[in-house]
Amino acid sequence: MIEGRWVRVTECDNIPPREGRAARIGDRELAIFNLGDRFLAVDNRCPHRGGPLCDGIVAGTAVVCPLHAWKVSLETGAVERPANTSACIRTYATRVEAGVVIVELQLRAVGELTTGALNRCTDT
Template sequence: MNWPKDTWHPIGDISDIPLRGARCVKTPQGKIAVFRTAENEVFAIEDHCPHKGGPLSQGIVHGAAVTCPLHNWVISLETGQALGADKGSVRTIPVRNENGMLSIALDSMMMAAE
């Protein structure tokens, strides 16, 4: 069976996201939070905490994790998994950095729904 390939969509320049900060991108698949760590790494995950749906893009970035602003759940930016004793996860989104220009990969079937 042929599965649809991810389609890369430009979302802006890395300088649009402050170090240890985030930006929210609206897509047909929902809101995506794009994070930039202090080490200049970029990650993208769904913008809702698995606990109570808090906006992760408004959380505090530390290392390769973000702390939800509502109830302090810590989510790994690498895996989308809740860390510590908490259980749950969010979907990670592939992100590409080409000379500072950022793109995220969205399923082409979902994009067709636009």
């Protein structure tokens, strides 16, 4: 099991409800979404053509890519539309402390999840 590194990213109110914002941390660009009751973080690249997911419209717990309307789950990283697409994106565990969104950066090994949702993607 690889220990995650928690990084303080931004004040909660920097992300309006039901919107996403991009954040570059190290060599990664994340898209962090405010779902009202929690924040979810994923890689900011649609598995289709690399569209900026942070600019998508939130539909429930998924986001719709602004380029070609692929729908990606923010909880699991799986592509929900088109159906039967095996591609997915990486998700990151988040928590909120003192009004700040904190994201766990390093990948946890598959099967070793303690927090956050199941991630079917392997590291890239």
